[in-house]
Amino acid sequence: MTLQEKFLTKAWAAAAAGGHIYPEFAACEAALESNWGQSKLAVEANNLFGQKQSHPPAGEGIEFPTREYVHGAWITVPALWVKFADWPACFAARMALLQRLAKVYPEYERALGARSGVDFVNSVSRRWSTDPKRGNKVLQVWWTNRELLAGSDSFA
Numbered sequence: 069m070t071l072q073e074k075f076l077t078k079a080w081a082a083a084a085a086g087g088h089i090y091p092e093f094a095a096c097e098a099a100l101e102s103n104w105g106q107s108k109l110a111v112e113a114n115n116l117f118g119q120k121q122s123h124p125p126a127g128e129g130i131e132f133p134t135r136e137y138v139h140g141a142w143i144t145v146p147a148l149w150v151k152f153a154d155w156p157a158c159f160a161a162r163m164a165l166l167q168r169l170a171k172v173y174p175e176y177e178r179a180l181g182a183r184s185g186v187d188f189v190n191s192v193s194r195r196w197s198t199d200p201k202r203g204n205k206v207l208q209v210w211w212t213n214r215e216l217l218a219g220s221d222s223f224a
Contacts, residue, residue: 086159092217093185137198
């Protein structure tokens with residue numbers, strides 16, 4: 069099993085344990101967002117989604133620079149991120165954040181009501197990241213690894 073396959077297997081199990089909808093697709097999102105679990109944020113903070121600290125803070129935080137796509141260009145800015153105890157806690161917090169913000173952002177509301185993992189990814193990606201190609205990138209990870217992820221009960 070490759071390192072990427074090991075990551076997806078572990079992330080899928082953590083997403084399911086954390087109560088995330090479409091855990092196989094959430095694992096693919098985490099792969100993209102965390103560079104397959106190799107980002108400094110993933111390694112040092114168990115933060116697989118680049119979830120920034122809220123105000124007031126939601127637990128312990130850690131500061132790292134981030135790249136944001138602003139006005140047609142990538143820039144680097146400092147940011148305060150959430151530090152999670154483990155991967156299931158990261159996925160659970162991500163779901164809680166989507167649920168809490170669904171009334172503010174229609175993209176999250178549509179994502180939570182999605183009838184398939186593909187629809188979930190496309191909807192959530194419109195708001196979650198500044199990368200305009202995020203949804204397609206996540207779905208490419210899923211497409212490439214769909215046979216590995218096919219054991220999921222919520223496979224769509």
